[in-house]
Amino acid sequence: MSENRTIRIGLLGFGVVGQGVWKNIEVNRSTLKKRLGVDLTITDVVVKNLERERAIQVPPEMLSSDPARVVDNSEVDIVCELMGGTTEALHFTRRALEQGKIVVTANKALICEHGEELFNIAQASGGHYLYEASVAGGIPIIKMIREGFIANRFRLIFGILNGTSNYILTRMEREGLSFEETLGDARSLGYVEADEALDLDGIDAAHKAIILAYLAHGKWVKLDSIICEGIRSITGDDITTAGALGYKIKLLAVIDRDFEANELSVRLHPAFISKSEVIAGVDEVYNGVSVSGDVVGTAVLIGKGAGQDATASSVISDLADAVAILQGANKLNTQEQKNCADQKRTECLELTSIDAHSGCYYLRVHVKDEEGVLSKVSDLLAKQHISLATVNQKQLKDGTALIMLTTRLSNERAITSAKSSLSSQGAVLSEPVSFRIFDPS
Numbered sequence: 001m002s003e004n005r006t007i008r009i010g011l012l013g014f015g016v017v018g019q020g021v022w023k024n025i026e027v028n029r030s031t032l033k034k035r036l037g038v039d040l041t042i043t044d045v046v047v048k049n050l051e052r053e054r055a056i057q058v059p060p061e062m063l064s065s066d067p068a069r070v071v072d073n074s075e076v077d078i079v080c081e082l083m084g085g086t087t088e089a090l091h092f093t094r095r096a097l098e099q100g101k102i103v104v105t106a107n108k109a110l111i112c113e114h115g116e117e118l119f120n121i122a123q124a125s126g127g128h129y130l131y132e133a134s135v136a137g138g139i140p141i142i143k144m145i146r147e148g149f150i151a152n153r154f155r156l157i158f159g160i161l162n163g164t165s166n167y168i169l170t171r172m173e174r175e176g177l178s179f180e181e182t183l184g185d186a187r188s189l190g191y192v193e194a195d196e197a198l199d200l201d202g203i204d205a206a207h208k209a210i211i212l213a214y215l216a217h218g219k220w221v222k223l224d225s226i227i228c229e230g231i232r233s234i235t236g237d238d239i240t241t242a243g244a245l246g247y248k249i250k251l252l253a254v255i256d257r258d259f260e261a262n263e264l265s266v267r268l269h270p271a272f273i274s275k276s277e278v279i280a281g282v283d284e285v286y287n288g289v290s291v292s293g294d295v296v297g298t299a300v301l302i303g304k305g306a307g308q309d310a311t312a313s314s315v316i317s318d319l320a321d322a323v324a325i326l327q328g329a330n331k332l333n334t335q336e337q338k339n340c341a342d343q344k345r346t347e348c349l350e351l352t353s354i355d356a357h358s359g360c361y362y363l364r365v366h367v368k369d370e371e372g373v374l375s376k377v378s379d380l381l382a383k384q385h386i387s388l389a390t391v392n393q394k395q396l397k398d399g400t401a402l403i404m405l406t407t408r409l410s411n412e413r414a415i416t417s418a419k420s421s422l423s424s425q426g427a428v429l430s431e432p433v434s435f436r437i438f439d440p441s
Ligand SMILES: NC(=O)c1ccc[n+]([C@@H]2O[C@H](COP(=O)([O-])OP(=O)(O)OC[C@H]3O[C@@H](n4cnc5c(N)ncnc54)[C@H](OP(=O)(O)O)[C@@H]3O)[C@@H](O)[C@H]2O)c1
Pocket: 012, 013, 014, 015, 016, 017, 018, 046, 047, 048, 049, 050, 052, 065, 067, 081, 082, 083, 084, 085, 088, 106, 107, 108, 109, 133, 134, 137, 305, 306, 307, 308, 311
């Protein structure tokens, strides 16, 4: 391919990320040209509403509301799907990949739900599906796992993959605000997705964990087969108790591989994590991912997990890889496409059952403040073979109390069953809340 060639990019979607890609290609046009040896030119922009006012004015002849104008256009070298959703995005991604095209995306929900099919189509047609921006925004975690850490088998990958929930937890901790107060601020700053469950119930971060699990271990895991719990049940009392015990509470994605048992555990939940862990210090809207490989040891990447510029940085990184593919460098016989070809190896990899998780736990029980209630709670836990590591009690003004406990090594089954027995006690006023205590060692 000639050094002076222009690479033509069609954008499907011109919202936050699409405009970020346009803006940052313009800002660094000459640097990108020097580095890539080609000129990146956006030739077509597809939106839903042609009348919408946008920060960036697109010449009318480039603007359309018809994705086929990009997807079926032989003049377009790279299709950039930044429209989101899993219906039209699926249809047009499929159609582009079937034609052997290169598709760059930031759409984690689509990959999580349909990645297996889409990577298989790309493998069969000679197309490529690149998705750096789909996990942890500006952190190049996909490239790190696929290329930088290729020498490794991954025992443990864990981290913070949702900036909005991390922002809420950070403000609750620093300012002693309630979840509702902080959520109000997060909403007014535009941090919360229109579908709030994506951020608050952990679904967005779980999508990203599933993508990382596939990339690292070649196994597609279904969202409904993993633990996926959000941050709505965390209170200021939980955060204060965690702090006094040397922990922070973070919404963690955990991808844990047991090579001996050939099992994989993928989960997403709030967890107590020791303040001494680097990931515990990742605050506000930042994301952080800790990768433990058998060759490299542990490496931690921290950066902005979302936002216009950080996400555009990752999309443009994929555009650069797409240029390399167009220039004939086949270094991007990408790991996920190799995974497709290597499915037999991973078919026998079992997903650890949710019940089998073991570890230490934190438990908060809201009780009537009456004599003997603490011993009733501890007797009931003892019946489930749960032994206690710490006990804190807080009297509330309304004549009730909170008992906040941490346990020694226990397991999911025992904790679930203890919570259910506690709930049926007259002195227990609401369903007990538990969080796992995460220990990466
Ligand atoms: N925002 C972030 O920080 C971030 C970070 C990482 C990943 N992502 C992912 O990036 C993708 C885009 O996110 P975003 O925040 O840029 O979304 P957005 O601001 O809502 O923009 C979506 C764009 O797609 C267009 N669109 C939607 N449906 C369409 C259709 N059927 N046909 C044509 N155009 C259509 C919209 O057109 P109109 O403008 O006319 O409505 C809009 O321009 C999503 O998959 C998201 O999960 C976002």
